Every structure is written in C-alpha cells, then in structure tokens.
Amino acid sequence: MRFAERVALVTGASQGIGRATAEAFAREGARVALISNDPERGHAIEKDLTRAGHQARFFAADVSDESQVRAVVAAVLDAWQQLDILVNNAGIYLQADAIGTTLDDWNRIMAVNLTSSYLFTRYAGAHMVERGRGVIVNVSSEAGRVGIKGQVAYNVSKAGMISLTQSCAVDFADRGVRVNCVCPGTTFTPLVAAALQNSDDPAGTRRQLESARPLDRLGTPDEIAAAILYMASDEAGYTTGAVLSVDGGYTAQ
Numbered sequence: 001m002r003f004a005e006r007v008a009l010v011t012g013a014s015q016g017i018g019r020a021t022a023e024a025f026a027r028e029g030a031r032v033a034l035i036s037n038d039p040e041r042g043h044a045i046e047k048d049l050t051r052a053g054h055q056a057r058f059f060a061a062d063v064s065d066e067s068q069v070r071a072v073v074a075a076v077l078d079a080w081q082q083l084d085i086l087v088n089n090a091g092i093y094l095q096a097d098a099i100g101t102t103l104d105d106w107n108r109i110m111a112v113n114l115t116s117s118y119l120f121t122r123y124a125g126a127h128m129v130e131r132g133r134g135v136i137v138n139v140s141s142e143a144g145r146v147g148i149k150g151q152v153a154y155n156v157s158k159a160g161m162i163s164l165t166q167s168c169a170v171d172f173a174d175r176g177v178r179v180n181c182v183c184p185g186t187t188f189t190p191l192v193a194a195a196l197q198n199s200d201d202p203a204g205t206r207r208q209l210e211s212a213r214p215l216d217r218l219g220t221p222d223e224i225a226a227a228i229l230y231m232a233s234d235e236a237g238y239t240t241g242a243v244l245s246v247d248g249g250y251t252a253q
Helices: 015-029 041-053 066-080 103-131 152-175 190-198 200-210 221-232
Strands: 007-011 031-036 056-060 085-088 134-140 176-186 242-244
Touching: 007 015, 007 066, 007 103, 015 031, 015 041, 015 085, 031 041, 031 134, 041 056, 056 066, 066 103, 066 242, 085 103, 085 221, 103 134, 103 152, 134 152, 134 221, 152 176, 152 221, 152 242, 176 221, 190 200, 221 242
Parallel strands: 007 031, 007 085, 031 056, 085 134, 134 176, 176 242
Antiparallel strands: none
C-alpha cells in the first residue's frame, strides 16, 4: 500500500493507460480522482472501484478548458483537502504530416495533449508547492523522443511534454515537488485495438508494430501504469526531471 493516505488525480482516466493507472493507485491505497470527458465510462469505473472497497470519485472535465481544469482541481481539494499526485495522461491522436494537418487539427492536439498538462500543473502544482510536497508524472510517448512518420502534431505535443517535465522539475525541486515523465511505446489500449481493426490488414498491421521494437510485442496498460506508479512513489524520491522509456526498446535502436 505505497499510496495509503494519498490523493492521486489522473487525467484521461476512462480507458487505456489512464484507467489502468487509476486502478493501480486505488489498489495501492490511494484515493483517486478520475478525470475524463466521458461521464458514462468515468462513473462506471468509479462504481467498480467503490464496489471493490477503494476510494474513487469521477470528475467530468474538458481538460483543455482552463475554467474547467481550475474547477475540477478545486473540487478534488474540496472532497479530500489534499492532492499528492498528479498524472497528466489525457491525450488524443492525429495521423497526418505537416501538409495534411490543418491549423484547427494542430491547435486541438496541442490543447488536449500539452496545454492541459500545463493547466493541471499550474493549478494542482500551486497546491503542492504551498504544502511543500507532491509528485507530477507526465505521460509522453516514444513519439516525443524520435520523429515517427505521419503524425507531426502528435510528435510535437509529446516532445513538449518532455520539456514541460524537465522545466517544471527544475522550477519545483527546491519547493518539495518532483516532476517526472514516462514515455510509453505503442500499447494495446482500446484506441489502438480500434485503429488496428479499422486498418486494411489488422493482423499484418499489428505484426508490423510489434516487430518494430526489440521485445517484439506491444506493451500493456498495466505495464505503463507500473512505471507511472514507480515514478510517483517514495522509492523514486531522488528522481526528478527523469524521462523513462517503456517502449520495448524502440528508442534504443
């Protein structure tokens, strides 16, 4: 129970990596704030965790909207009077090069993937700094470390997450707040599963994704969640500004 008596806020918590992370925090004793723009899934996860004896609450929000971010952080603090861990996980994906990416596409990707993390860091981070303790874990991607063909806006947004991590780690270190980053490789989430099914050759496309990495498989949400929890734990107490790749060796090539 590494996180007993702590409150963890997880954005994008209604599915995939976010859901696995929220569930893992709950199993290890944390009170978990589930943030998503999908009330149906969010409330369902809240009910599942509550039935299992965990403390969890769902809060609906558009993570790219400053007023909603400010309000949801305030609501979490009103519910539990503290916020110890922030996981900036919410994100969306677009497949297009720079020519095929419209300005609206670009702005939306940046708003959800990067600006939301700044906003939650600003409002949740202010509480952490005031208390003199806290941990922020940003979920970037292997695409933030190398250029992956045909997804320029996504790549740039995830590279920005790495810079946000390192900048805030330096800014907050002397105020008791650690900031780290996890860079998942392609992970078998519901979104990836749907993308594979929509491809012309689902089995072939999956095999191509698997074979691109030395471990020759896709990751699982639970594996990424385990890395996030480690970065948030006291075991990583001397770790800030770190960028942890969990990508089956993809970026080591």
